[in-house]
Amino acid sequence: MTPDDVTPESVTGNRANEDGVGRLLPTPQQTSLADDRQILFFSTAENPPVPGIDHRDLPARPDDSATRVRRDPQIGDWVMIAPARQERTYKPPRRMCPLCPDPSGRSSEVPADDYDVVVFENRFPSLAAAHAGSGFRLPDRPGDLMVEAPGHGRCEVVCFSSDHEGSFSGLTPERARLVVDVWSQRTDDLLARDGVEEVFCFENRGEEIGVTLTHPHGQIYAYPFRTHRTETMLRAASTHRAQTGSDLFESILAGELSSGERILVQTAHTAAFVPFAARWPAEVHIYPLRHVRRLSELTDDEADDLARVYLMVLRAYDALYGRPLPYIASWHQYRADSAEGYLHAELFSVRRSADKLKYLAGSESGRDAFVTDKTPEDVAADLREVMA
Numbered sequence: 011m012t013p014d015d016v017t018p019e020s021v022t023g024n025r026a027n028e029d030g031v032g033r034l035l036p037t038p039q040q041t042s043l044a045d046d047r048q049i050l051f052f053s054t055a056e057n058p059p060v061p062g063i064d065h066r067d068l069p070a071r072p073d074d075s076a077t078r079v080r081r082d083p084q085i086g087d088w089v090m091i092a093p094a095r096q097e098r099t100y101k102p103p104r105r106m107c108p109l110c111p112d113p114s115g116r117s118s119e120v121p122a123d124d125y126d127v128v129v130f131e132n133r134f135p136s137l138a139a140a141h142a143g144s145g146f147r148l149p150d151r152p153g154d155l156m157v158e159a160p161g162h163g164r165c166e167v168v169c170f171s172s173d174h175e176g177s178f179s180g181l182t183p184e185r186a187r188l189v190v191d192v193w194s195q196r197t198d199d200l201l202a203r204d205g206v207e208e209v210f211c212f213e214n215r216g217e218e219i220g221v222t223l224t225h226p227h228g229q230i231y232a233y234p235f236r237t238h239r240t241e242t243m244l245r246a247a248s249t250h251r252a253q254t255g256s257d258l259f260e261s262i263l264a265g266e267l268s269s270g271e272r273i274l275v276q277t278a279h280t281a282a283f284v285p286f287a288a289r290w291p292a293e294v295h296i297y298p299l300r301h302v303r304r305l306s307e308l309t310d311d312e313a314d315d316l317a318r319v320y321l322m323v324l325r326a327y328d329a330l331y332g333r334p335l336p337y338i339a340s341w342h343q344y345r346a347d348s349a350e351g352y353l354h355a356e357l358f359s360v361r362r363s364a365d366k367l368k369y370l371a372g373s374e375s376g377r378d379a380f381v382t383d384k385t386p387e388d389v390a391a392d393l394r395e396v397m398a
């Protein structure tokens with residue numbers, strides 16, 4: 011099945027207790043935007059917001075040649091090339107916000123009176139070759155220094171709230187839980203598609219991070235390759251297992267819990283800590299205590315708990331310097347049959363003090379070797395102090 015070949019089954023989330031899924035997931039109402047992109051409305055309300063009709067006169071979607079991936083022959087990583095993204099909406103005035111609900115269906119991406127959580131295909135995607143066909147696989151071609159392929163995959167936008175001035179940290183626990191369920195449903199749907207190797211749910215928050223739309227939202231990338239960080243982590247996990255016989259991520263979590271030095275919070279089902287070798291300012295990792303591969307495997311209680319801890323960390327972030335902290339929230343999830351991998355979130359900021367930003371300079375950008383000017387233990391102490 012190609013990413014564009016959507017059937018009602020493919021967006022049905024009600025697969026509890028099958029394939030390791032730990033709870034009922036919401037089933038979205040789905041419709042299409044004017045250029046045929048899919049939009050999904052998620053809600054827990056008894057009378058959920060009703061999707062309207064998109065009346066805009068939009069140009070046709072980019073074809074398969076619009077995005078490409080090329081393999082960097084020096085290190086084997088894939089690079090996405092998406093020239094059309096130059097045209098994407100850049101800091102529009104509030105009345106032009108494409109993520110606010112628009113009942114007229116003429117000025118925004120979301121034709122509706124209101125919504126709870128909505129997901130739609132990105133109009134300016136980094137990966138847009140949705141029609142590459144079933145059985146898509148990236149070419150391997152050992153020895154070939156110039157390997158290029160269509161940018162197969164899918165990029166989605168997730169609006170966390172219809173409130174333009176809102177933020178994830180301002181969501182109620184129930185709404186945050188709905189977002190967790192939406193991430194779960196989207197991850198399972200996208201991972202099931204041909205040619206998708208990895209699904210990445212993330213949020214960039216703050217203009218300092220390069221956010222071009224201030225409306226609270228995140229993104230999901232379904233990549234046709236395994237990303238560098240995932241590849242490196244899974245290789246480390248495999249080496250660790252061969253050397254010690256134990257699971258790397260379980261060992262990390264157990265080590266942090268027993269030391270306690272960098273723990274921010276431990277609840278019935280979840281722990282948050284500053285990692286031992288944190289690379290970024292205010293870096294925090296959040297793990298469920300039970301080893302699962304992806305969000306959909308969590309039970310209801312575990313998902314509620316994870317959402318609450320996630321909110322606690324985000325609220326501590328905003329309390330750290332008395333104003334919204336720019337951050338990146340990055341979810342790590344794996345297929346049920348992945349040999350290694352442990353669901354967790356990695357959050358970090360580019361703000362290293364109240365008035366200074368962290369720039370990725372020579373050592374970081376040129377060598378991927380990070381320098382940090384505050385010990386992870388001090389970062390943990392500061393965050394614990396402002397944690398509600």
Ligand SMILES: [Zn+2]
Nearest residue numbers: 107110174225
């Ligand atoms: Zn808005």
